[in-house]
Amino acid sequence: xxxxxxxxxxxxxxxxxxxxxxxxxxxxxxxxxxxxxxxxxxxxxxxxxxxxxxxxxxxxxxxxxxxxxxxxxxxxxxxxxxxxxxxxxxxxxxxxxxxxxxxxxxxxxxxxxxxxxxxxxxxxxxxxxxxxxxxxxxxxxxxxxxxxxxxxxxxxxxxxxxxxxxxxxxxxxxxxxxxxxxxxxxxxxxxxxxxxxxxxxxxxxxxxxxxxxxxxxxxxxxxxxxxxxxxxxxxxxxxxxxxxxxxxxxxxxxxxxxxxxxxxxxxxxxxxxxxxxxxx
Amino acid sequence: xxxxxxxxxxxxxxxxxxxxxxxxxxxxxxxxxxxxxxxxxxxxxxxxxxxxxxxxxxxxxxxxxxxxxxxxxxxxxxxxxxxxxxxxxxxxxxxxxxxxxxxxxxxxxxxxxxxxxxxxxxxxxxxxxxxxxxxxxxxxxxxxxxxxxxxxxxxxxxxxxxxxxxxxxxxxxxxxxxxxxxxxxxxxxxxxxxxxxxxxxxxxxxxxxxxxxxxxxxxxxxxxxxxxxxxxxxxxxxxxxxxxxxxxxxxxxxxxxxxxxxxxxxxxxxxxxxxxxxxxxxxxxxxxxxxxxxxxxxxxxxxxxxxxxxxxxxxxxxxxxxxxxxxxxxxxxxxxxxxxxxxxxxxxxxxxxxxxxxxxxxxxxxxxxxxxxxxxxxxxxxxxxxxxxxxxxxxxxxxxxxxxxxxxxxxxxxxxxxxxxxxxxxxxxxxxxxxxxxxxxxxxxxxxxxxxxxxxxxxxxxxxxxxxxxxxxxxxxxxxxxxxxxxxxxxxxxxxxxxxxxxxxxxxxxxxxxxxxxxxxxxxxx
Numbered sequence: 001x002x003x004x005x006x007x008x009x010x011x012x013x014x015x016x017x018x019x020x021x022x023x024x025x026x027x028x029x030x031x032x033x034x035x036x037x038x039x040x041x042x043x044x045x046x047x048x049x050x051x052x053x054x055x056x057x058x059x060x061x062x063x064x065x066x067x068x069x070x071x072x073x074x075x076x077x078x079x080x081x082x083x084x085x086x087x088x089x090x091x092x093x094x095x096x097x098x099x100x101x102x103x104x105x106x107x108x109x110x111x112x113x114x115x116x117x118x119x120x121x122x123x124x125x126x127x128x129x130x131x132x133x134x135x136x137x138x139x140x141x142x143x144x145x146x147x148x149x150x151x152x153x154x155x156x157x158x159x160x161x162x163x164x165x166x167x168x169x170x171x172x173x174x175x176x177x178x179x180x181x182x183x184x185x186x187x188x189x190x191x192x193x194x195x196x197x198x199x200x201x202x203x204x205x206x207x208x209x210x211x212x213x214x215x216x217x218x219x220x221x222x223x224x225x226x227x228x229x230x231x232x233x234x235x236x237x238x239x240x241x242x243x244x245x246x247x248x249x250x251x252x253x254x255x256x257x258x259x260x261x262x263x264x265x266x267x268x269x270x271x272x273x274x275x276x277x278x279x280x
Numbered sequence: 281x282x283x284x285x286x287x288x289x290x291x292x293x294x295x296x297x298x299x300x301x302x303x304x305x306x307x308x309x310x311x312x313x314x315x316x317x318x319x320x321x322x323x324x325x326x327x328x329x330x331x332x333x334x335x336x337x338x339x340x341x342x343x344x345x346x347x348x349x350x351x352x353x354x355x356x357x358x359x360x361x362x363x364x365x366x367x368x369x370x371x372x373x374x375x376x377x378x379x380x381x382x383x384x385x386x387x388x389x390x391x392x393x394x395x396x397x398x399x400x401x402x403x404x405x406x407x408x409x410x411x412x413x414x415x416x417x418x419x420x421x422x423x424x425x426x427x428x429x430x431x432x433x434x435x436x437x438x439x440x441x442x443x444x445x446x447x448x449x450x451x452x453x454x455x456x457x458x459x460x461x462x463x464x465x466x467x468x469x470x471x472x473x474x475x476x477x478x479x480x481x482x483x484x485x486x487x488x489x490x491x492x493x494x495x496x497x498x499x500x501x502x503x504x505x506x507x508x509x510x511x512x513x514x515x516x517x518x519x520x521x522x523x524x525x526x527x528x529x530x531x532x533x534x535x536x537x538x539x540x541x542x543x544x545x546x547x548x549x550x551x552x553x554x555x556x557x558x559x560x561x562x563x564x565x566x567x568x569x570x571x572x573x574x575x576x577x578x579x580x581x582x583x584x585x586x587x588x589x590x591x592x593x594x595x596x597x598x599x600x601x602x603x604x605x606x607x608x609x610x611x612x613x614x615x616x617x618x619x620x621x622x623x624x625x626x627x628x629x630x631x632x633x634x635x636x637x638x639x640x641x642x643x644x645x646x647x648x649x650x651x652x653x654x655x656x657x658x659x660x661x662x663x664x665x666x667x668x669x670x671x672x673x674x675x676x677x678x679x680x681x682x683x684x685x686x687x688x689x690x691x692x693x694x695x696x697x698x699x700x701x702x703x704x705x706x707x708x709x710x711x712x713x714x715x716x717x718x719x720x721x722x723x724x725x726x727x728x729x730x731x732x733x734x735x736x737x738x739x740x741x742x743x744x745x746x747x748x749x750x751x752x753x754x755x756x757x758x759x760x761x762x763x764x765x766x767x768x769x770x771x772x773x774x775x776x777x778x779x780x781x782x783x784x785x786x787x788x789x790x791x792x793x794x795x796x797x798x799x800x801x802x803x804x805x806x
Contacts, residue, residue: 043650048659079659220611224647231634231641231718 040072040134041214041265042162047072048079050131050160053207053269056080060128063087063152065117065145066135070097070110076131077110085127086112087120118144122152130159137164137188146201153272159203164188164215165264166257174246174253175263191266203270212264219254223247302326305354306736311378312336313730313781314789314800316762318379321734325350331590332734342785344589344731347624349596352617358658361619361673363389363740366437370751377735378761381753383437383744391752392620392678392742394434394441395475398422398460399449400768403479405796406520408547410582410727410759412779412795413449420771421449422748427460430746435467437752442679442686444746445473445505452480458490465500471684475505475545477524478531485534492538495683503683504535505574508544510556511563518552518585536569541683543721544570549578549585550593557598558605565720566637571682572721575602580729580781581759583797588784589731595627598724614644615724616651620677622737625728628676630691631720645694651676667693678742682721691719728756730781 042049056062058081064073067086077084088094097112115121117132118141130149139145149159166188189197195205226247229237237244257263306323310332321334323346330347347353371384383391397411400419413419422430434441444464451457451474464472474491481488481504495502508528509519516523535542544564548554557575564570577593578584603610609631617623632643645651654669655676671693674680680687728737733756741754745763748771753763765776777799780790790798 044653044656044659217613220647224643227634227641227643228632228648231632231643 040068040162041164041218042211043214044071044075046162046211046214046267047075047133050133050162050267050269051076051080054129054131054158054160056082056129059083061085061126063120063122063127063130065120065130065132065149066138067097067112068093070100070112072131072133073097073110073112074100074104074106077106078104082109082129084110085122086110087115087117088112089114089116118148120148120152124151125154127152128154128157130157131161132159133162134164136161136194137166140187142189142194142197143200146197146203149198150201150203150272153203155272158206158269158271159198161194161198161268161270162211163194163266163268165191165194165210165266167262170257170260170262172253172257172262174250175257188263191264191268194266194268195270198268198270202273204273205268205270207267207269209267210264211267212258212261215258215263215265216255218265219251219258223251226251302331303350305330306734308332309377309735310334310733311730311761312339313342313783314339314786316730316760316778318376318735323734325353332732339789342589342731345592345594346732346734347596348594348600352596353624356617356623358656359617359619359623359652360740361655361657363620366390366752367439368436370433370437377739378733378754378757381751381757381761381763383752383754386739387754388740389620389742391434391438391441391744393443393445394438394744394746394752395445395447395755396422396427396430396460396746397447397449398427398451398454398457400772401453402448402450402477403453404450404477404520404522406583407796408519408549408578408584409796410579410584411447411449411764412582412793412797414795416795418772418774418794419449420768421454422771424456424459424463426748427456428463429750430748431463431467431469433750433752434746435469439468441467441469443471443473443681443684444469445475447475450477450479452476452487458487458494461491461494461502465494465497470499470686471501471503471681473503473505473543473681475507477507477520477527479524479527481506481531481534482527483530485537488534488538488540492540495538495540499685501684502540503681504540504542504569505545506531506535506542507547508560508573509546509548510553511559512553512556515553515556519547519549532567532569536567540569541571542567542569543572543574543681543723545574545576547578548575548593548598550587550591552585554593554598554601555605557602561602561606561609561722562640565631565633565640571719572723574723574725576724577726579727579759580731580783581727582764582779583795584782586782586784586787589781592732593726595624595724595726598726599627602722602724609640609642610644614646615722616646616655616676618676618678619655619657619673620679621742622740624726625737625741626678626723626725628680628721628723630675631722633718633720649694680721682719687721688719728760730760731783733757733760 060082062076062082062084064084064086067073067088073084073086076082086097091114094112094114101107101110117139130153167190198205302324304324308321309318310321312319319334319336321332324331328350330350330353331343332346333343335341369383369385371380371382373384373386374380399421400413402413405414461472491502509515513523546560561573564573575598580587599615615627615629618626618628630645634641654672671690674690738754738757743755744752745755745758746752747767758764765778768776777793779797780800782798789801791801793799
């Protein structure tokens with residue numbers, strides 16, 4: 001595997017490269033610069049809302065796929081007294097998440113592993129719930145990832161997803177370039193398509209909600225951070241390939257896309273039906 | 281006893297139950313705005329606005345708008361930080377809130393900010409003055425001994441106190457005001473704020489230099505809270521009774537020269553200067569001495585122009601006006617409620633400012649990080665970084681003032697939340713350190729008056745008047761319940777009438793006081 005970095009071609013030729021690109025983008029690229037270390041649209045409030053639909057009870061076992069720096073996993077472990085496994089493609093994130101668990105005094109109930117969402121390193125039916133926040137959109141093989149969610153979930157268990165929604169064919173051109181680099185939104189799908197993907201994995205979708213305002217707020221945050229970095233470290237921004245003169249137009253295109261329903265954020269809850277499908 | 285008409289003979293007209301037009305959300309206590317007797321009160325929501333209603337056995341029913349956005353009123357409940365218990369209490373619980381001030385052991389919060397009114401006299405006779413001050417010869421000025429005792433009371437209660445504010449009257453007219461600042465600086469009190477109309481600052485450069493010198497004392501600061509209501513002559517005449525525009529300009533320039541940090545404090549009244557908020561912010565950002573603006577909807581205590589209690593300005597109204605007047609800079613969500621007092625009392629935002637006058641880039645800090653993820657005291661128990669929460673708590677508090685080291689330190693600590701030094705090689709806290717003179721604060725504070733007083737908020741008030749008799753009285757109780765009149769009577773030996781709001785619904789029941797405020801007419805028509 002080639003080490004990912006900002007100089008790599010943002011348009012990958014193979015899935016492995018895309019995965020590496022996205023994981024890298026989230027762990028060390030300009031995205032970390034702009035989104036912060038633990039940010040996902042909707043923040044803790046949306047995570048709590050998601051958790052409220054998962055039927056968690058004290059002692060439940062929860063898998064957090066693409067656990068990043070552990071924010072969601074720690075919130076779940078604390079608020080719901082559950083056991084949480086976090087898995088992330090980036091070893092750097094795994095290490096940071098472990099540190100955060102230690103600092104929060106939750107290391108006995110939360111563990112973090114480096115691994116691939118499309119080949120989850122856990123036996124079948126080992127979790128009561130699976131969560132995946134702002135990450136499915138970055139997985140190149142979403143069908144396979146969803147099948148993995150279903151496989152590790154016990155029958156009756158629930159998967160909770162919050163993610164970027166996009167109608168890729170309707171995205172304005174400004175966003176397909178920014179998207180590839182910043183939030184991998186170029187591979188985000190419409191809400192209905194996520195639901196189809198989950199259904200195809202034998203997961204019955206029991207709830208979908210639109211939270212497009214969370215996306216607007218993320219755009220605001222990106223703009224605010226761009227401005228902050230322009231004040232503090234303009235040379236570093238330039239080195240990361242951020243074209244400050246183009247930024248206002250890109251951000252406006254993103255806001256318009258949210259207003260037009262082309263870009264957004266959504267919550268999905270799906271339940272594993274009794275008979276799991278075998279993963280091929 | 282009255283007999284009902286027999287109804288057997290004809291079918292009664294069908295009666296339909298109807299729904300009330302409001303949502304009842306709180307049962308609380310308030311006071312009668314006329315006689316100040318504590319009365320039961322209820323808080324209701326109509327058309328997404330929050331109203332407080334109460335009834336006095338003697339004087340009837342009263343209602344006032346208390347918050348212009350019901351949704352935010354309810355959602356801000358989660359940002360209510362558990363209070364901190366003061367080291368000492370000055371009174372006992374006897375008759376219950378708000379009659380035992382203070383502070384009594386039932387008070388829920390320590391004093392973030394202590395206020396000492398050094399005099400009642402003033403070189404202005406503003407039509408709007410909650411302290412009812414002016415060119416009066418029957419008021420009082422405190423002595424050295426009284427000031428020392430007041431400071432000692434504050435320190436006994438706080439241990440190490442963050443901020444004391446000298447106010448009045450016009451405190452710069454007190455001949456010992458510099459000594460009083462020294463008294464504070466020789467005690468464990470970190471910062472002094474001087475609350476002034478700026479007339480002396482505009483004309484007495486030596487005095488300003490003396491203040492500047494005291495602002496250089498290591499570990500201490502002296503900052504200026506300058507009354508500044510707008511730019512139009514009408515604003516000045518109707519709020520201050522005089523056109524003070526050149527005084528304000530000169531005062532600010534003198535402060536800049538002396539290295540003093542200034543907060544522009546604007547009293548905002550409906551129909552007077554509510555259209556000048558954006559201009560005040562922009563002026564403040566552009567002036568080198570100014571680092572913050574405080575907007576205060578006019579407190580309808582003391583002296584003020586006639587107002588409609590159902591159409592007064594509240595915090596969400598002011599924030600909305602700010603957004604409308606500078607749409608490129610502000611949007612909904614940029615201000616965040618302050619957790620140390622009751623969250624509906626005060627909202628604050630911090631901005632990072634760049635660019636030249638007329639071409640500014642404004643970055644509100646709440647857009648850079650989810651403040652609510654750190655200051656949620658109901659659902660959040662575990663936090664990624666408690667240092668950031670602590671920093672945000674200090675910034676979103678009544679003791680936060682630009683120009684104090686605590687506030688500057690906490691601004692830097694907040695930058696840690698944005699840190700990505702591990703990944704991107706930028707040390708943001710260091711970078712933001714260099715931004716310190718680019719940080720700007722905006723406070724919106726709606727003080728309570730005899731119409732709006734809700735003891736639920738009062739019991740957690742963290743802005744206290746320090747009285748010469750050694751008490752700490754919540755600011756809004758002091759101005760609403762009758763404590764101000766009691767203290768002035770005791771200090772001056774001249775009886776002071778019970779002050780009643782100059783509210784439109786009360787016009788026929790009011791009489792003038794010698795100081796320009798209103799009191800209850802002796803035999804007012806009912």
